[in-house]
Amino acid sequence: xxxxxxxxxxxxxxxxxxxxxxxxxxxxxxxxxxxxxxxxxxxxxxxxxxxxxxxxxxxxxxxxxxxxxxxxxxxxxxxxxxxxxxxxxxxxxxxxxxxxxxxxxxxxxxxxxxxxxxxxxxxxxxxxxxxxxxxxx
Amino acid sequence: xxxxxxxxxxxxxxxxxxxxxxxxxxxxxxxxxxxxxxxxxxxxxxxxxxxxxxxxxxxxxxxxxxxxxxxxxxxxxxxxxxxxxxxxxxxxxxxxxxxxxxxxxxxxxxxxxxxxxxxxxxxxxxxxxxxxxxxxx
Amino acid sequence: xxxxxxxxxxxxxxxxxxxxxxxxxxxxxxxxxxxxxxxxxxxxxxxxxxxxxxxxxxxxxxxxxxxxxxxxxxxxxxxxxxxxxxxxxxxxxxxxxxxxxxxxxxxxxxxxxxxxxxxxxxxxxxxxxxxxxxxxx
Numbered sequence: 001x002x003x004x005x006x007x008x009x010x011x012x013x014x015x016x017x018x019x020x021x022x023x024x025x026x027x028x029x030x031x032x033x034x035x036x037x038x039x040x041x042x043x044x045x046x047x048x049x050x051x052x053x054x055x056x057x058x059x060x061x062x063x064x065x066x067x068x069x070x071x072x073x074x075x076x077x078x079x080x081x082x083x084x085x086x087x088x089x090x091x092x093x094x095x096x097x098x099x100x101x102x103x104x105x106x107x108x109x110x111x112x113x114x115x116x117x118x119x120x121x122x123x124x125x126x127x128x129x130x131x132x133x134x135x136x137x
Numbered sequence: 138x139x140x141x142x143x144x145x146x147x148x149x150x151x152x153x154x155x156x157x158x159x160x161x162x163x164x165x166x167x168x169x170x171x172x173x174x175x176x177x178x179x180x181x182x183x184x185x186x187x188x189x190x191x192x193x194x195x196x197x198x199x200x201x202x203x204x205x206x207x208x209x210x211x212x213x214x215x216x217x218x219x220x221x222x223x224x225x226x227x228x229x230x231x232x233x234x235x236x237x238x239x240x241x242x243x244x245x246x247x248x249x250x251x252x253x254x255x256x257x258x259x260x261x262x263x264x265x266x267x268x269x270x271x272x273x274x
Numbered sequence: 275x276x277x278x279x280x281x282x283x284x285x286x287x288x289x290x291x292x293x294x295x296x297x298x299x300x301x302x303x304x305x306x307x308x309x310x311x312x313x314x315x316x317x318x319x320x321x322x323x324x325x326x327x328x329x330x331x332x333x334x335x336x337x338x339x340x341x342x343x344x345x346x347x348x349x350x351x352x353x354x355x356x357x358x359x360x361x362x363x364x365x366x367x368x369x370x371x372x373x374x375x376x377x378x379x380x381x382x383x384x385x386x387x388x389x390x391x392x393x394x395x396x397x398x399x400x401x402x403x404x405x406x407x408x409x410x411x
């Protein structure tokens with residue numbers, strides 16, 4: 001049985017950004033030696049997401065526009081009384097989710113044709129970590 | 138240790154549809170021989186969801202009405218410049234999520250009284266796959 | 275290999291409530307003897323959520339206000355024709371998600387600085403269960 005853990009540090013240039021991290025998941029898969037099982041990919045900060053969707057720059061912009069509509073930046077959040085200004089990021093991260101399980105079969109990510117793992121950053125410009133943990137055979 | 142994988146092909150008659158797939162998860166559970174562990178149920182296409190909720194047709198309609206309100210069909214999405222017309226499906230699938238972990242205890246799905254696994258299709262009328270992977274003892 | 279399952283019964287005083295259950299996850303982690311693996315934390319009722327976010331009371335209120343805006347209480351849901359009055363709870367629970375995987379490394383929850391596991395109740399004032407299942411080494 002295999003249990004293998006790695007941490008990836010993200011440091012986006014922009015406050016809001018979507019990045020494809022599938023190559024990193026493939027790298028961890030290969031390094032772990034996992035043949036059959038799961039790789040958990042999980043944002044370790046509560047203002048970021050990990051999600052699976054299409055790698056398409058138009059869709060990335062659609063997602064950001066949509067998140068801003070459903071969970072807008074606004075000075076009026078109660079969370080901001082603590083001195084923070086990122087309540088929208090806490091909500092946006094809930095809409096996309098903060099973790100995914102990537103299935104591995106025969107040593108490869110067992111994905112459909114368009115599935116790609118993405119990191120969604122909503123309060124960036126500083127180092128933030130993602131955990132990747134392989135579990136299986 | 139058990140690792141057992143199956144693929145389910147969906148082909149809905151309608152573009153938008155919710156289907157209860159719990160019986161299929163139970164079938165895979167029995168076939169895998171899993172006594173204790175997890176079954177990952179994950180949509181392999183990025184315009185479909187897998188989620189757990191009540192099996193109730195009125196609620197299915199409420200969910201679809203609600204998704205259309207929060208992530209409407211609209212020709213103006215940037216994703217549509219690629220020739221696609223399904224950006225709303227990419228967003229709707231994020232709201233419900235694309236995968237669940239079904240716990241298995243004593244060889245049975247370890248569910249509360251109303252938990253049922255559903256497939257949410259937002260761009261159907263063609264074959265699309267779901268991965269089911271059992272992992273455990 | 276370890277597979278260890280526990281059930282937690284929640285009984286909130288209010289219909290809508292957010293509670294930090296991280297201490298319970300830590301207790302189950304210690305009791306299970308898990309050194310490396312996953313703990314699934316999953317709401318067994320379809321009107322409740324389990325999610326990871328910041329432990330901050332202002333943010334809890336922001337989340338509840340936001341959920342009410344996106345998935346409001348309303349007598350008009352079709353689900354209410356069954357005699358129920360909680361369709362909003364079925365939708366709210368989808369927005370936050372109903373389960374998380376907590377990674378465990380070296381016998382401890384492998385969390386970032388602000389990650390805390392929360393239970394979101396949207397139809398409370400009665401006993402409802404959460405499943406916790408540890409799987410790994």
